Amino acid sequence: MVEKSMTGYRGIAGSILDTFRVGIWSDVVIESSKGRFSGLILPRSETADDKHVVLKLASGYNIGVAAEAITKITEHGRREAHYKIPEKQFPVDDRKPNVTLLGTGGTIASRLDYRTGAVIPAFSPGELYGSVPELADICNLRTEKLYGVFSENMGPEQYIRLAERVGEEIRAGVDGIVIGHGTDTMHHTAAILTFMIQNPPVPIVMVGSQRSSDRPSSDAAINLINAVKAAAEGDIAEVLVCMFGPTSDEYCLLHRGTRVRKMHSSYRSTFRTIGDIPVAMVDPDGIRDLRDDYRRRRDDRDVTINTAFEEKVTILYYYPNMQPDIVDAIVDNGYRGIVIAGTGLGHINKPLYGAIKRATDKGVHIYMTVQTLWGYVQMYVYETGREIMELGVVPAANMLPEVAYVKLCWALGQTGDRDEVRHIMLTPISDETTDREPYNGYLIFQGAIPEVQEFLRSIKR
Amino acid sequence: MVEKSMTGYRGIAGSILDTFRVGIWSDVVIESSKGRFSGLILPRSETADDKHVVLKLASGYNIGVAAEAITKITEHGRREAHYKIPEKQFPVDDRKPNVTLLGTGGTIASRLDYRTGAVIPAFSPGELYGSVPELADICNLRTEKLYGVFSENMGPEQYIRLAERVGEEIRAGVDGIVIGHGTDTMHHTAAILTFMIQNPPVPIVMVGSQRSSDRPSSDAAINLINAVKAAAEGDIAEVLVCMFGPTSDEYCLLHRGTRVRKMHSSYRSTFRTIGDIPVAMVDPDGIRDLRDDYRRRRDDRDVTINTAFEEKVTILYYYPNMQPDIVDAIVDNGYRGIVIAGTGLGHINKPLYGAIKRATDKGVHIYMTVQTLWGYVQMYVYETGREIMELGVVPAANMLPEVAYVKLCWALGQTGDRDEVRHIMLTPISDETTDREPYNGYLIFQGAIPEVQEFLRSIKR
Numbered sequence: 001m002v003e004k005s006m007t008g009y010r011g012i013a014g015s016i017l018d019t020f021r022v023g024i025w026s027d028v029v030i031e032s033s034k035g036r037f038s039g040l041i042l043p044r045s046e047t048a049d050d051k052h053v054v055l056k057l058a059s060g061y062n063i064g065v066a067a068e069a070i071t072k073i074t075e076h077g078r079r080e081a082h083y084k085i086p087e088k089q090f091p092v093d094d095r096k097p098n099v100t101l102l103g104t105g106g107t108i109a110s111r112l113d114y115r116t117g118a119v120i121p122a123f124s125p126g127e128l129y130g131s132v133p134e135l136a137d138i139c140n141l142r143t144e145k146l147y148g149v150f151s152e153n154m155g156p157e158q159y160i161r162l163a164e165r166v167g168e169e170i171r172a173g174v175d176g177i178v179i180g181h182g183t184d185t186m187h188h189t190a191a192i193l194t195f196m197i198q199n200p201p202v203p204i205v206m207v208g209s210q211r212s213s214d215r216p217s218s219d220a221a222i223n224l225i226n227a228v229k230a231a232a233e234g235d236i237a238e239v240l241v242c243m244f245g246p247t248s249d250e251y252c253l254l255h256r257g258t259r260v261r262k263m264h265s266s267y268r269s270t271f272r273t274i275g276d277i278p279v280a281m282v283d284p285d286g287i288r289d290l291r292d293d294y295r296r297r298r299d300d301r302d303v304t305i306n307t308a309f310e311e312k313v314t315i316l317y318y319y320p321n322m323q324p325d326i327v328d329a330i331v332d333n334g335y336r337g338i339v340i341a342g343t344g345l346g347h348i349n350k351p352l353y354g355a356i357k358r359a360t361d362k363g364v365h366i367y368m369t370v371q372t373l374w375g376y377v378q379m380y381v382y383e384t385g386r387e388i389m390e391l392g393v394v395p396a397a398n399m400l401p402e403v404a405y406v407k408l409c410w411a412l413g414q415t416g417d418r419d420e421v422r423h424i425m426l427t428p429i430s431d432e433t434t435d436r437e438p439y440n441g442y443l444i445f446q447g448a449i450p451e452v453q454e455f456l457r458s459i460k461r
Numbered sequence: 462m463v464e465k466s467m468t469g470y471r472g473i474a475g476s477i478l479d480t481f482r483v484g485i486w487s488d489v490v491i492e493s494s495k496g497r498f499s500g501l502i503l504p505r506s507e508t509a510d511d512k513h514v515v516l517k518l519a520s521g522y523n524i525g526v527a528a529e530a531i532t533k534i535t536e537h538g539r540r541e542a543h544y545k546i547p548e549k550q551f552p553v554d555d556r557k558p559n560v561t562l563l564g565t566g567g568t569i570a571s572r573l574d575y576r577t578g579a580v581i582p583a584f585s586p587g588e589l590y591g592s593v594p595e596l597a598d599i600c601n602l603r604t605e606k607l608y609g610v611f612s613e614n615m616g617p618e619q620y621i622r623l624a625e626r627v628g629e630e631i632r633a634g635v636d637g638i639v640i641g642h643g644t645d646t647m648h649h650t651a652a653i654l655t656f657m658i659q660n661p662p663v664p665i666v667m668v669g670s671q672r673s674s675d676r677p678s679s680d681a682a683i684n685l686i687n688a689v690k691a692a693a694e695g696d697i698a699e700v701l702v703c704m705f706g707p708t709s710d711e712y713c714l715l716h717r718g719t720r721v722r723k724m725h726s727s728y729r730s731t732f733r734t735i736g737d738i739p740v741a742m743v744d745p746d747g748i749r750d751l752r753d754d755y756r757r758r759r760d761d762r763d764v765t766i767n768t769a770f771e772e773k774v775t776i777l778y779y780y781p782n783m784q785p786d787i788v789d790a791i792v793d794n795g796y797r798g799i800v801i802a803g804t805g806l807g808h809i810n811k812p813l814y815g816a817i818k819r820a821t822d823k824g825v826h827i828y829m830t831v832q833t834l835w836g837y838v839q840m841y842v843y844e845t846g847r848e849i850m851e852l853g854v855v856p857a858a859n860m861l862p863e864v865a866y867v868k869l870c871w872a873l874g875q876t877g878d879r880d881e882v883r884h885i886m887l888t889p890i891s892d893e894t895t896d897r898e899p900y901n902g903y904l905i906f907q908g909a910i911p912e913v914q915e916f917l918r919s920i921k922r
Contacts, residue, residue: 062842063841064841064847150808150843150845151804151805152779152781152803152804152805152808152809152810152845153810153811154781154782155781155782155810156782182805183805184804184805184808185781185804188780188781189781246904262804262805262833263833263834263835263904264833264835264836264903265805265806265807265831265833265835265836265837265838265839266806266836266837266839267835267836267903270833270836272904311782311784312784314780314783314787315778315780317776317778317802317862318613319649319775319776319863319866320613320615320616320646320649320650321615321616321617321772321870322775323772323773325794326775326790326791326794329787329790329791329793329794330787330790332790333786333787333790341778342613343612343613343645343646343723344612344613344643344644344645344723344726345726345727346726347611347613347645348613349613349614349616350614370726372723372724372725372726372731373724374724374725374726374728375725375726375727375728375731376726376727377726378726378727380524380525382611384611384613386525401778402780405780409782442725442728443707443724443733443904
């Protein structure tokens, strides 16, 4: 490392560091017109702008401070970040199950890139073993990076490749699959995989982390260990999301791919099963079933891969005073499917009726879901619902809007026939609709903790 | 009542009733190719179609059974429904506070319309007193029906009239205001009223019911009693939503108008404060504060009414693989404002960047919110967020997407100046953005029950 290195800094940002005689790895307090910031100056990539100084805060977040706003920088020391993970040979044990970890770009373990200051995912079995040695107690791990995209950039190209690779791995005899994925759209990918990969004989477990492993409160290791455990040893042969549990730091929940949603932008316990209870709890000691209606692991290698996908589908998220031009524009742009997220039991306002009628007359397939997220579409209760059904809108029971969206993409990828699409949409494949929503599936999952349920029932204010 | 009356039935539906010698008020079991239904045949309006027989089920729901699918009807008796509410003179007591109930079309108490079979809101003070006599213990009640629309049809016309009438009532000296409203979009109306009615000296309490009072488990009376109590006696001079509490049948919660959302399509405890805790609990014995940072009741009559509203604003609810044509269509249709509900910390995919840039270049005002509902937009954390801000998208902290939508309508109704709009949007007026979200404001509100919080902390699995 170079003394007072300015790696990546130039222009106004470079000048300001020079003025105050600080450089990368300086532990500083920056005074600026935007506020006061304490942290470690990180290196920047050569292609970064010259207008910001990037600090790693104590919270683990990186922020960019506008150089022109800086009035003073005080150095309190220097500490080079050490995020390089010791790479070790992942031990092989023929008695242990074989798990394949497919990477899509989400961060699980990570290390700091010294050149750019970026946090780089650690991904080889050796790196993962060096970082999370517990993995070798569970399985033989093989890793494969399919691509590296932020999860908001996931789309059909990635879904299809992922489904096909999962199919190949299953046929090749793997005992379980883990998919590393960014958390933003993990639930969308989980849902489409439940339709594209049908009847898998082994667990397919998606995992990510809300806080990367360079942060003190990272959930990366616990999530990964539990996901690998569920894939290697679990009996639940479904597409699952394995993420941090809500009431304690000590376990993860396994959520069904079609009934899970990201519900907090930053908390670690962000994923919640909606309108149902999760399938199981998992911690390093074992997997505890919360229900017994799941598809069991099998010895055969039979799996059906169907990667159909029509891209011209959209979600119409209703709000009061929505104007018909929004619907008309969707139709005029050639969209073939619309999932409405309506209010209440599945409602939209009367001024939209004409545009909706025009859409269904033109052959657009329209399904109704509820933006309350919890509960069912029930369009027979009010006149509004009955009128909207008469326009050709089909109620989609308790399918989450995002799940109805990916399922409609998948259905329209297979057929344009109205009745066939309707049959596909309304026939449950992977619990995307359920006969009932249990009472304890609303808002918080308390079912994992019978004592809390008991307690809530018992107290009187 | 006519023996075996067929009121409202004709054509195929009339024939089928005739064939099986049943009529309105017959208690029947209908066998049909769509299933088997038990209930009471209700009268229909003269303008209703001739293709359905309408049954009131034991659950209280009305359903229409397609006449052509009916194979058999068996009558088990007849029972005329009695929903007529005894109308009594509402007692006046000069020592009690004066409350005005403004009706918008939501059902609070209700009675059956004998002619049409429809459930008609009971609304006059006399009807309400006959139905819910407890109201007279609390206040002198005056009622005024502003209009009768389903809440999904609420829009600026109704918001403006409502805000103006509230202003007039306040200036006329009323001690509190209750607004009856359908539940579907109650939270949208509550939010816009917090911007249109600023600094009110008295409580403005919105109320509705999830189950109308002709159903056994109706929440209509408890919600109304508690809302009137909060308006008459409460010290919280804000726009509030008063609805059924989540853990017991015995109280309602008072939610801030900007931090509340309908979260279940059918449960009575559907309204939840998001990313915060409610303001208070209320039951017939009193109002129990859950926080003390609210605006207090005052004796003055100073209130600012600002009914600005720009209609060309939309919500863009992001989903993976969203295409730029959706954004282009919004811009080409002359929309002036877009609220994005992004994934994670406030993200959209790269293929949209060009269309977003084009939109902001054309002067469209774009604000980012999170579709996780809980948590903050944080666009400085990832490169994606920083890039999206460079396109001109403004992060809206922890404003709910629906709240950001009505606030942007309101802001753009006042000015088109970029900086002024931004100033209005980012300056909190009614807690639409807050400095922090308390831990117990996530998913379930446990804060009302300290014992549960304690218990959750104490248990180890």
